[in-house]
Amino acid sequence: MRILLIHPPDNEVSIAPGRMEPLSLEILAATVPQHEVWILDLRIDPFRKLKDELNTFKPSLIGITSNNTIHVNQALRTIREIRMVNKDAKLIVGGFHPTLMPQDFHVPGVDVIFLGWADKSFPAYVDELAGGNHFENIPGIEMLENGKTILRNESIWNLEASDIPHPRRDLTERYLNHYRSDLGFKTALVNSARGCPSRCMFCGVWQVTQGHFLLRDPLDVYQEIIGLPSNIHRVFFADDNTFINPDYAGKLCEMLLGSGIRMKYSGYCRSDTIVRYPELFGQWKKAGLDNLCVGFEGVDNQLLADMNKRNSAENNVKAAHILNEIGIPFRPHFLIDPGFVGSEFQNILQCVRANNLKSPIFPILTPIPGTMLYGQQKEKIMLDYDYFDFAHAIIPTQMPVVDFYHDWIDLYFKSYPIWKNLKSAVIHFIGSVLKRKELMQKNAHLGLVKLFLLHLFGFFIQRKIVRHYKEMENRILMNRNIAGAGDLKHSYI
Known part of the structure; x- marks a missing residue:
């Protein structure tokens, strides 16, 4: 099976220094050595690269990580783009944020949300996808259809140290x-x-x-x-x-x-x-x-x-x-x-x-x-x-x-x-x-x-952040004026 694992792009407003390897994706890739896996890091590659990879690699399974909250909106954008190109591949989401806030990914196009660490649940899901389709016995997954939950198995903590493989860093070597x-x-x-x-x-x-x-x-x-x-x-x-x-x-x-x-x-x-x-x-x-x-x-x-x-x-x-x-x-x-x-x-x-x-x-x-x-x-x-x-x-x-x-x-x-x-x-x-x-x-x-x-950097950051708040206040003012609500109740500027 061809599996494409994706880190979504950075958003345009967050201020996050540093950019580290997508360790969770490298580890997931290592849990399914019998399958052909590719990692696409859209923080580095241009977003248009996504369409190229979908058309050339032709994955049967696509996984998106959203470990940090600042990547949620870009993960959703990535999901929408994928479904415009590939409507057939299974699409799964996992990471810190989807585990604690799975409802944010109850959207059309998502097939499964992984809850908690997926070192064991991910290879189990891949095995069933390739064979039996008996997903009801896999802990820590929530299956969706048109954004609605059709199966939810709560996460069970049964991870042992020996279950954690060494990351597949060869799949991100080009980004090193x-x-x-x-x-x-x-x-x-x-x-x-x-x-x-x-x-x-x-x-x-x-x-x-x-x-x-x-x-x-x-x-x-x-x-x-x-x-x-x-x-x-x-x-x-x-x-x-x-x-x-x-x-x-x-x-x-x-x-x-x-x-x-x-x-x-x-x-x-x-x-x-x-x-x-x-x-x-x-x-x-x-x-x-x-x-x-x-x-x-x-x-x-x-x-x-x-x-x-x-x-x-x-x-x-x-x-x-x-x-x-x-x-x-x-x-x-x-x-x-x-x-x-x-x-x-x-x-x-x-x-x-x-x-x-x-x-x-x-x-x-x-x-x-x-x-x-x-x-x-x-x-x-x-x-x-x-x-x-x-x-x-x-x-x-x-x-x-x-x-x-x-x-x-x-x-x-x-x-x-x-x-x-x-x-x-x-x-x-x-x-x-x-x-x-x-x-x-x-x-x-x-x-x-x-x-x-x-x-x-500090000088420009201060100016940038204050501009964000001014833009936000202008949007609130515009929305309230349209609604006839009058002046802002609170002013943050």
Whole structure:
């Protein structure tokens, strides 16, 4: 059977740095080795390429991923285009968003929605499609006819580590130079785990797996890493929990150290994990760990409690000191609530300065559909899915929106001051001349070119986002005037 797996194009308004490999599609391709599979990445190829692939490859089964909410509308656009060219192939949809919000894909043209991880359900469906058509026994699928559900089998968590194959990266090799991290590095994604033991309100990773958590065998992860293409020198651990189990992370670290391969590693981590196991991160530093995204989320315990983070601001401070001492660069993430006023921005800036946080990130708190936060805020949402990129306030801001974005961008500018980076660059250079590694580690800095581009990027981003809101308000005004509803009840500009 010929199977075409598609990543939809990016939309025109979202602001999402970096573009990584479609790991979920590569893994699905590996679950059906007996079939002919092709991957089409429309984030890179022009949209017109879709019609060409449909006509030349002639697939019997077409799969579309919509992991991120910002790709939902483009996935629906892709579905419509496919059905204009090919009305006969089975068309399936899966990913994070369809699992939590399957109703968004109850549209004509979609045959099946996969619910949850499809490492087992996808090959089972393909087997039945090729043979018996007994779909009623496959868990985690919703079958549709003209946009209406005709069969729904709830997802059952029965995944074992051995069920997860190594990705078919050969199918995306032609795109390799286009897959870059948000820092601009050519990077491979590697999953070491599925699900999450945490229960944060703003995240749905744990909900997709029904609260279950699975760690892959460290030997299997190691074998995947050493089998990466020779021109890949960086790995980003794409799950949130690579370091949560010290025995597991320690074994993987020992294997990588003993292999002799020279690779750089980065990933996500909780601050309390760093506080509990500082020696572990010292070992990972030797193995090549050179960047961590650490979910600080907030500077006060009340916000962390409200988000069900199960952590403390004190742990954030301790983790910062530990990583600075070890010399591992890290990017602490602080959630920017649309309800913030000027004082909250100042509190975050004080934390950045007091703890020598060199590369902080400030995503805007976003009610991702299907999460607990979404359940609380869905009635307030004023922007459509294209804007769910953590750079737009999806619900009304407490401050006038122009002031909110001014303070948000200003937080970046003041957290990455030019004078401080110049000073660190000079000391770092002196340390390199004197071969003083401790000086170099303690004075890691953002490159001056990147610093300039960051400031320039921030200026244009602020203008772009404010323009989005003005366009939105104009549309609302036009609609209400047409309906005779009079003036806007709320003004966000």
